[in-house]
Amino acid sequence: MPIQKFRSLEEAERALWASPMHTDLLARIEALWSFSMQLVPRDIPRGVRKFRTLEEANAEREQWVQRRVERLRRERGLA
16 A cells, blocks of 8 residues: 555545545455454354343343353453
């Protein structure tokens, strides 16, 4: 990636934006997603689940969120 110099914060912010017609927009999005997956791999349960109530669905979601938080803390030495 080339080094860029900016005279103001506004100029730097404008450089971050790409128009929808930009030729390498998809490559930039793919690189961002790839980088984010390296930082925090996704471990959301796969598949479709049925629940009797919204409370049951929320409870299961809270369980896997808590497991993810605990795993990240262990991996980063924060536990």
